[in-house]
Each structure stands twice: as C-alpha cells, then as structure tokens.
Amino acid sequence: MSLARSLIDVRPLRTSPVFRRLLIGRTVSVLGGFMTMVTVMYQVWDMTGSTAWTGGVGLAQALPLVVFGLFAGARADRADRRRVFLGATVGQAACSLLLAVQGFTGHVPVAAVLLLVAVQSAFGALGAPAAGVFVPRLLPKEQVAAGLALQQVSGQSMMLLGPALAGLLLGWFGIGVCYLLDALSFGLAFYGARGLPALPPQGEPSRAGVHGVLDGLRFLAGHRVVRGALVTDLAATVLSFPVSLFPLVNAERFGGDPRTLGLFLSALAVGGIAATALSGPLTRLARPGPVMLCASAAWGGALVLFGLARSPWLGLALLALAGAADATAVVCRSTIVQTRTPDALLGRVTAAEQIVGQAGPSLGNVRGGLLAGWTSGTAALLSGGLLCVLAVAAVAATTPELRERTRAGQEVSSGRGGRRRAPEDAS
Template sequence: MSALSALVDVRPLKDAPFRRLWLGSTGSQLGTQMTATAVMLQLWHDTGSTVWTGAVGIAHVVPLVVVGLLAGSFADRHDRRRIVLAATAAQLVVSAALVAQALAGGIAPGALLVLVFLQTTAGSVGGPARRTFTAALLEPRHVAGGFALMGMSFQLAVLLGPALAGLVAGTWGVAGCYLVDTVSFLGSLYAVWRLPVLRAERTDAPTRGTWATGVHDAVDGLRYVARHPLVRAAFVVDLAATVLAMPVSLFPALNDERFDGAPQTFGLFAAALAGGGIAANVVSGTFTRRGRPGATMLVGAICWGVFLAVAGAVQSGWATLLFLALAGASDTVSVVSRGTLVQTVTPDAYRGRVAAAELAVGAGGPDLGNMRGGVVAGLTSPTAAMVSGGLACVVVVGALATRVRELRSSRVSETAVGSGG
C-alpha cells in the first residue's frame, strides 16, 4: 500500500454542492460541540452533580430514538432538503434561546434540559434526511470518500469545539459559546438552501403517509436489523462501546481531580478523544482497504474499552489525556468499519430506515452511556465508573466475537465499499 493510498480521499470536495454542505456542516458541528460543552459547564457550575451532567443524556436520547426513527420514514416520502432546512431553522431558534437565558443569568437545571431536549428533537427530525445527502450528491466512486470527509468533519468539531468552548467560556461565559452556535447554523442553512430538490426514490411508498405508516416503516426497519446477524452484531458492538463505556459525563469530575477544575483544561478531555479520532481518519486508508470490516470493528471496539479503562486508572492528568486519545483512535477504526459493514450488507430498500436506526443508536447510545457513567460515579467514584465501563465493553465485545463467527470472517471488496454508499 502506497503512502498516498493510506490518506483520506479529498476528491469529493471538487463537487461544489457537497463542498458547501461539508463546510456548512463543519461549522455547525463546531458550534454544536461548543454548546454541548457549555451545557455541561453550566450544569456543573449550578449543581456540582455528576447526576445532572449525566441527565443531559436523557434529554438527548428520547428524541433521538423516538423522533429519529420516525424521521427516517418521513425522509423517504418527502423532499429531504426542505426537511433539513426546517429542522436547522428550529435548531437556530433554540440556540438563540440558550443565548438569552445565559445572558439573563441562567435558568433552572430542569429548564435548561428542556431546551436541550427541544434542540435535539429538531436535529433528530433532519438527521436521517441529512445523512442521505452525501450519496445523493456524489458519484458512486466518491461516496466512500465523502463519508470519510464527513466523519473527519465531525471529529474536527469534537476536537476543536470543547477546547474553544473552554476558552470562550473562561473569557465571555457560556453565553459566548451559545452565540457561536447560533451563528454557525446560518452557514449550514445557506449550504442546504443551495442544494437541489432531493426527494427519495422509493417506489413502494406514497408521498403522503400517516403516522401509523411511519411507525410501521420504522418497525419494519428495526425488524430487519434484528433478524440480520451481521447488522444485529454491529449494533450490539455499538451499544456495548457507548452505553457501557462512554466517559464524557465524567470529564468535569476528572478535570477537578486531575487538573484542579480549570475551565481551560476541561475541553482537553473531549479534544483528546477527537484528536485520536482525527489521527485515525487521516490514515483511514490503512484499515478501510483491508476488506475485513467485521474483524476490524471488533479489534477497534476492544481497544476502545481497554484504553478507557487505563485512562480511568491512571492518576496523571496528562496520561489520562494520552489514553483518551488512543481510545478515540480505536473508536474511529470501529465506527468506520461498522458503517462500512452495515451499508454494504443492507439492501437499498432498507438503507434509509437502517440509517435512522444507526443515528438513533449512534447518538442515543452515548447519551445513555453518559447517564450510566454519571450515576455510577455518584454511587462510587469517577475512576471506578470509567474503569468498570471500559472493562464491561471489552467483555461484551469479546463474547460477541467468539459467538458470531461470520463477523470475524466477513469480507468486503474495495469496489463494493465504494459503491455501497
């Protein structure tokens, strides 16, 4: 394998609509990560409780699972561009409300979680439709590269967002973070507004569907996930890595323990995870071209759990950040491989609904995991919560690897990956 073939493919950026979408999404995701960090800081400042910081997960997971699954069916029946425009506009309005409450001196923790719930609901409406844009805009041979770029965009936002949020919050308060997020939605709105009409090509579904039809479609998609052994196993790996081991709600307490609670270092925890992820994305060709997504996913998920357990066990703050970076790299290997596996074995008729399920699990799982981490830390300690979560992930993924042989032996050719979208 040549050095160049190991690097991420940037050819999709030659397509103007995709380039605008990528830039708009990058800016919006950066603002969203700053808001997520600011909410954690505001709750921790007001309550000093890991249970409250972990409760952010509940405010996220309900709309992500319930609304997101129904939105997958909705996106298969209507103009996806208009859906995303409306959803992004709603997110902008809620973001402005976050600015207003911060400037007014803050609101009750429960009320803050309501705003988080509303913003997540709006994002969940547009999420499945937005996920289809890459495959709709790019030629089949560039779709895999487009998804890799979108993944890198997210990782860059996760890397820079919390660090910038720490600096902005330390200078202008959390209101500054919320304001950046509000402005960032304008760029995303412009990029989506410039897109052409992007209606689904489903021929078996009427344009107008009832809620009952949407529920039926969502359930049908979940049945497919449950009965397909490889897809089901991929979802279990995702849930094990997130619900059992996600450490983000522990970062405020770990920052207090290992860096004396400085707001400037708080953002480094999430930045370390994202930094490792970006490093893995930059050299993603080293594992995406292997053609063994199942085995690669398993190795990445096991390493994720091991490195998180070590990060929780060490007492040095800088050593914690190092192992978090290694965990972030492992997570990216697992996530990219899992996406490749699911997309290539799922027939086109189910991809929209399976994508909605992926979004619900991929976003809802971490929120449940953050809630778990906060509760366990409240009952024991942040160290115990992080170590036990990492080890639990290793046990579950290891058991799955021994029971599902086809997961270890599955192969996907580079051509299939590129055309699978």
C-alpha cells in the same frame, strides 16, 4: 506505502463539489453546536447553581432523539430528504435565535431554556435521518467510507475547538453572542444543503407512523451485518464508556490534579483526529466489518491498560489509543450501515444508529458510575474493558458475515421495508 495514501482520502472533496459544500456547512454547524452545549451548561449553572439542573441539560438534548428518532426516520423515508433536512435546519436556527434573545434579555426561567434546548434537539432528531442518506447518494460506493471519515475528522476537530472557543467568547461577550453565532452557523448548514438535488427515497416510501417504524425494526432484526454493527457499538459503549470514571480515577491515581482531568477528554479526541487523519488505507479497503471488530476490541483493551496505568503520561497515551480505536470503529460502523441498507430504509436505520450512539455512552456512564461506587474506579475500568473485548469477540463469533469482505452491489432495495439479500444476511 506513500505518505499521500496514508493520509485521509480526500477524493470526495475533489470529485463532488456538492459534498464539499455540504461538509463545510456541516463543520461550521457542528462548531456552533459545541459552543451552544457549553453555553447552555454555563447559563443553567449560573442561574441555578444546581448539578441536577445542569444534568437536565443532557436529558433535554437526548430525550427528543430517543423518543422521536425512529418516527423521524420513517418521515425521512417518505419524503424528499433534502426538504426534510432544510426544514429541520430552519427550526434549529430559530431555536438558537430564541436562545440568543433570552440570553440578551436575561429574564427567562431555567425551565424555558431547557424547553428551547429540547425543541432544538427534536428538530435535530428530524434532520439527522435525512442527512444520513446524503453521503451514499452523493458519492460512489467506493468513496462512501472516505466521505464518512472526512465528516468524522471535521466533527472531532470541532469538538476540540468548540468548547475552548465558547469559553473565550463567554468571557468576552456573554451568552447571547454565543447563541447568535450558533444561529448563524445553521445558516451555513442551510446554504450547504440547499444545493443538493432532490433526494426522494429510492424504492417504495415508508408507511406512515408506527407501521413504518416497525418495518425499520424488522429490517434491523433480520439483517445480521447491520444488526451486528450496532450491537458492537453498544458493547463498546454500554459496557466500557469511561468518561464518568475520569474524576474518580484522577483522584485515585493522579492526585486529583484538574489539569490531568481536563487532558483525559482531550486525549480521546486527539487520538480520534489522528486516526481519522491517517485513515486513507483503511477507507480504501472494502473490509469495514473486520476493521470495526478489531478497533472495538482495541478500544476495550486500551481502557483495560489505562485502568492499570500509574503514570499520567502513559494513561494519556492509552486514552489517545482508545480514541483512535473508537474513531476507526465509528467510521466503519457508519460505512456498514450506509452501504448495506436499502435507500428506502436508510432514514430509519440511520435514526436507530443515532439513538445507539446517543444512548450507549449515557448508559455506559451510568454503569461505570454505579460500579465504581460499589468497588473502585480501577475495578470499573478493568471490568468494563474486559467485558467489551469479550462482547466483541462474541459478536465476531456469531456473525461471520462481519468478518468477510464487502462485495459491491450486495444490497438492493426492494419494496416496503424489504430487500433482496445475499444468503449470508439471513437471520
């Protein structure tokens, strides 16, 4: 295998100028988002000195997505997704501008800051399901996985760069400038999406309100492959997400060195970037289901070994392996969702995927923290990793469709909340 074929597949960048422009705007916007995340945490802590208030930042970011996500997905499945995304982007930019204004003036209650964060998150919840249809509508089916991998590697790179850049800018210029730069980043995201063609739903639009949401949930309940992909992700995150355990494990094993603790998260991100950068062979294969199952099991297995590691360097290597497995599983899960869901339902299913991606790690952190409080960090890591491997094995055993090769054209949109489906998709 040549080196070029081992590297990430960049065909979407060559063949689709619209996707290329969209990816550039999205990458800059993600960078601004990570900068704002750090800036909000810094500002709230500086204003209150309270971990309860800083914990409220995460709640303000996650709650709108969970509460409004499925309704936003139904809205995206009734309208031109391009217009929905552009409107949501304008709303997010306006919130960043208001955050910048209060950052420069410095006379706003902390509750008002969290309210602006929550409103911005609500606009993000509206835009995300609309953006979920861009890749499968812009790229041919054989390039969808490559397009998602490019989004993944750009997002993870910004996750490494954004917090560090925010720290420097906070020290040099203060919080107002960081918020203002985030607002400008949304301008690039708007520019990137403005050149998209109109993207109305293909097939019968979603019904309004709760009826449309229920149609989407019925699809998820009845489609074994998509359902299995989301259940696999929940198994990997709820049962074994390790971040809340890092401080305790660092204290138990590695002397509580803060430098080691900081490297734990970096190792996960570095592993994810490396795996996505070398994802060419995987994204060219039409086997996202088997790859996702193997990668999710590898994530759990790497965390088990990390729980047993006594050397900091070995621990970091195992976390990098876990990050690589997680990034591979995410690309494969998104490929399954976006290639196996009819376009008329894709906004709602993307919203469900976003909720799973947001809620799973949060619940996993709670699980790990509670179990570690009763036992130890090592016990929480070992049990979580083992449960993850067992849960993935159970999904593989009960969903044989996930182990099979994807066939082009297998899913065809049909009607309200429905589809014509291959026999193996029957529940």
